[in-house]
Amino acid sequence: QVQLVESGGGLVKPGGSLRLSCEVSGFTFSDYYMTWVRQAPGKGLEWVACISGRGGNIHYADSVKGRFTISRDNANNSLFLQMNTLRAEDTAVYYCARDGQWLIYWGQGTLVTVSS
Amino acid sequence: DIQMTQSPSSLSASVGDRVTISCRASQTITFYLNWYQQKPGKAPKLLIYSASTLQSGVPSRFSGSGSGTDFTLTISSLQPEDFATYYCQQSYSAPYTFGQGTKVEI
Numbered sequence: 001q002v003q004l005v006e007s008g009g010g011l012v013k014p015g016g017s018l019r020l021s022c023e024v025s026g027f028t029f030s031d032y033y034m035t036w037v038r039q040a041p042g043k044g045l046e047w048v049a050c051i052s053g054r055g056g057n058i059h060y061a062d063s064v065k066g067r068f069t070i071s072r073d074n075a076n077n078s079l080f081l082q083m084n085t086l087r088a089e090d091t092a093v094y095y096c097a098r099d100g101q102w103l104i105y106w107g108q109g110t111l112v113t114v115s116s
Numbered sequence: 117d118i119q120m121t122q123s124p125s126s127l128s129a130s131v132g133d134r135v136t137i138s139c140r141a142s143q144t145i146t147f148y149l150n151w152y153q154q155k156p157g158k159a160p161k162l163l164i165y166s167a168s169t170l171q172s173g174v175p176s177r178f179s180g181s182g183s184g185t186d187f188t189l190t191i192s193s194l195q196p197e198d199f200a201t202y203y204c205q206q207s208y209s210a211p212y213t214f215g216q217g218t219k220v221e222i
Contacts, residue, residue, distance in 0.1 A: 035212075037160075037214075044201075044203065044214060044215075044216050044217040045152070045154070045160060045203050045205075045214040045217070046214065047205070047211050047212050047213055047214055050210065050212070059210035059211060059212075060211065061211045062117060062211070095159055095160075100207070100212075101148065101150075101165075101207035101212065102150045102162055102165035102166075102205075102207055103150075103152075103160070103162060103205075104162050104171065106159035106160060106161075107159065108159060109159060
């Protein structure tokens with residue numbers, strides 16, 4: 001069955017960097033867009049970024065553009081989110097999800113806390 | 117970017133009630149509108165995509181309607197397991213923004 005497992009979250013200081021990973025199984029990874037969505041504590045969902053199956057089409061939310069980079073390794077069924085120049089407002093649970101336009105499968109999320 | 121506005125932000129209802137949640141887009145999104153349900157501590161679950169198509173396995177008491185800028189999620193007879201937060205999302209133009217959520221409470 002389809003599985004998505006995020007990792008890489010943790011505590012980081014403002015201005016620091018973190019790289020999230022999402023390992024997937026149960027489907028042909030390169031056939032699908034992949035998306036990152038985040039949720040700050042007690043807040044709503046925020047769409048972050050998506051990447052096409054071959055990696056040639058990428059979109060970002062304005063709030064992370066220039067600081068975050070989405071990428072993928074189709075040989076190893078993995079999705080990544082490189083987060084630089086982190087701010088307190090980036091504190092959230094980060095979910096990876098399959099597909100671009102509607103998100104059927106989601107991971108369990110990984111918590112990123114940005115605090116000094 | 118397209119802004120999505122849900123109303124109400126929260127509502128109180130009882131088991132068996134008919135519940136309606138509205139979602140409005142800041143510009144036309146034709147039928148590219150999705151609805152998700154989220155329970156505390158869990159990942160969101162897709163309920164409806166393309167405004168009115170029920171995702172496989174979702175109970176038929178959930179339905180979606182609308183096009184253009186105005187959309188509605190309806191729960192025909194609220195069940196205990198439906199108490200949750202509901203989000204709309206546009207998938208017409210990236211970034212694929214979410215609404216702020218509607219919490220359905222007892």
